[in-house]
Amino acid sequence: MTRAEQRAATRQALLSEGRRRFAADGYHDVVLADVAQAVGVTKGAAYHHFESKAGLFRAVVAEVQHELGERVATAADAHTDPWDQLRAGCHAFLAAGHDPTVRRIVLLDAPAVLGWDEWRAMDEDSSARHLAEALTGLVEAGIIVDQPVEPLTRLLSGAMNEAALWLARSSDPEALVQTEQALDHLLVGIKARRP
Amino acid sequence: MTRAEQRAATRQALLSEGRRRFAADGYHDVVLADVAQAVGVTKGAAYHHFESKAGLFRAVVAEVQHELGERVATAADAHTDPWDQLRAGCHAFLAAGHDPTVRRIVLLDAPAVLGWDEWRAMDEDSSARHLAEALTGLVEAGIIVDQPVEPLTRLLSGAMNEAALWLARSSDPEALVQTEQALDHLLVGIKARRP
DNA sequence: AACGTAACATACCCAGGGTATGCGAACGAG
DNA sequence: CTCGTTCGCATACCCTGGGTATGTTACGTT
Numbered sequence: 333m334t335r336a337e338q339r340a341a342t343r344q345a346l347l348s349e350g351r352r353r354f355a356a357d358g359y360h361d362v363v364l365a366d367v368a369q370a371v372g373v374t375k376g377a378a379y380h381h382f383e384s385k386a387g388l389f390r391a392v393v394a395e396v397q398h399e400l401g402e403r404v405a406t407a408a409d410a411h412t413d414p415w416d417q418l419r420a421g422c423h424a425f426l427a428a429g430h431d432p433t434v435r436r437i438v439l440l441d442a443p444a445v446l447g448w449d450e451w452r453a454m455d456e457d458s459s460a461r462h463l464a465e466a467l468t469g470l471v472e473a474g475i476i477v478d479q480p481v482e483p484l485t486r487l488l489s490g491a492m493n494e495a496a497l498w499l500a501r502s503s504d505p506e507a508l509v510q511t512e513q514a515l516d517h518l519l520v521g522i523k524a525r526r527p
Numbered sequence: 528m529t530r531a532e533q534r535a536a537t538r539q540a541l542l543s544e545g546r547r548r549f550a551a552d553g554y555h556d557v558v559l560a561d562v563a564q565a566v567g568v569t570k571g572a573a574y575h576h577f578e579s580k581a582g583l584f585r586a587v588v589a590e591v592q593h594e595l596g597e598r599v600a601t602a603a604d605a606h607t608d609p610w611d612q613l614r615a616g617c618h619a620f621l622a623a624g625h626d627p628t629v630r631r632i633v634l635l636d637a638p639a640v641l642g643w644d645e646w647r648a649m650d651e652d653s654s655a656r657h658l659a660e661a662l663t664g665l666v667e668a669g670i671i672v673d674q675p676v677e678p679l680t681r682l683l684s685g686a687m688n689e690a691a692l693w694l695a696r697s698s699d700p701e702a703l704v705q706t707e708q709a710l711d712h713l714l715v716g717i718k719a720r721r722p
Numbered sequence: 723a724a725c726g727t728a729a730c731a732t733a734c735c736c737a738g739g740g741t742a743t744g745c746g747a748a749c750g751a752g
Numbered sequence: 753c754t755c756g757t758t759c760g761c762a763t764a765c766c767c768t769g770g771g772t773a774t775g776t777t778a779c780g781t782t
Binding site: 334335338363364365375376379384385 | 768769770771772778779780
């Protein structure tokens with residue numbers, strides 16, 4: 333195995349193991365030396381690849397965020413009508429809360445560990461961007477009321493973040509459908525009335 | 528000073544100082560011994576009053592949550608129409624994000640430090656309860672579409688949490704008004720259409 | 723072949739949360 | 753009034769765990 337391959341392999345192993353543990357135990361309860369040991373290296377190796385524990389966490393968050401964005405986009409692309417695309421993307425996001433990786437890492441720990449500004453910037457690069465683009469398109473098409481897109485994006489993004497967290501804790505099998513319906517009702521409010 | 532008074536005074540002092548520091552520096556960067564020293568006692572005293580650093584934090588969160596609930600309720604009570612009460616409460620919450628105490632402690636650190644379940648339980652006891660009650664009233668009055676209140680509460684609560692965080696970082700003086708308008712639009716969606 | 727460097731390992735520092743114990747002043751019992 | 757008890761802390765200590773400084777080995781380059 334060449335050196336570049338070795339480096340990539342170790343880095344990837346640390347990322348995977350970190351991801352598993354961050355999702356299962358939360359950032360605080362994960363000890364970096366254990367992550368390294370589980371991968372067959374020592375703490376020194378971890379610090380050779382990442383600048384700190386938070387650095388590893390940041391890399392994991394970016395990875396998970398990216399995948400989440402893909403999931404949302406894929407769900408949206410299954411539709412052709414822009415309005416249906418928005419709804420499909422939102423519904424996909426709601427369902428994603430059941431994934432402990434998304435739930436614990438992205439929604440719960442990331443804002444506190446990385447700070448809200450950085451978290452939001454990363455969010456913007458992945459899932460929230462799709463939402464903003466969808467809303468922008470709908471505004472330009474005159475399908476939703478003309479308004480600044482950013483406040484609306486934040487409101488909807490936050491609504492879905494929290495709802496996803498709640499859904500993951502709910503034992504009620506109806507909860508997901510009910511939340512989707514409630515969200516649909518809310519979305520109707522921003523639809524432009526045409527006489 | 529009697530012993531009970533002394534105890535209460537020390538506890539209150541720790542609470543106040545903790546609150547200041549948690550708001551300014553975030554949970555992680557606050558060191559318990561420094562909080563105690565600033566109050567004129569040692570770490571031992573802090574552990575005599577609270578079971579842990581998280582315990583002090585929990586007490587602070589409860590305090591801030593309670594005050595926030597009061598603020599929202601007061602804003603709502605300024606109106607008589609139930610719909611106006613809902614809007615006023617929501618707007619008050621949005622503005623509360625500018626308070627670093629609310630922002631950093633309640634919205635950012637609390638979910639990660641105390642866990643989402645406990646955070647939500649505390650939220651339910653204070654501000655979110657007002658929202659749920661308002662929505663329940665509106666459903667019963669037939670003003671908004673008949674539906675389970677809980678999903679809607681989570682959606683709106685999350686929307687406002689995130690928007691409040693965003694508003695606190697925004698330099699645009701228009702942002703608050705724009706967010707209020709966007710929220711109003713969303714709320715229109717859940718209003719029952721009457722022919 | 724020899725040298726430089728990358729990819730780690732080892733050994734260490736130390737901040738900070740948590741605990742075990744000591745101590746003096748307040749409080750209640752007799 | 754005093755004597756024992758308890759309460760409200762202080763002191764001293766433990767130890768986990770993040771971070772760093774310094775080897776060590778093997779690959780790659782000339």
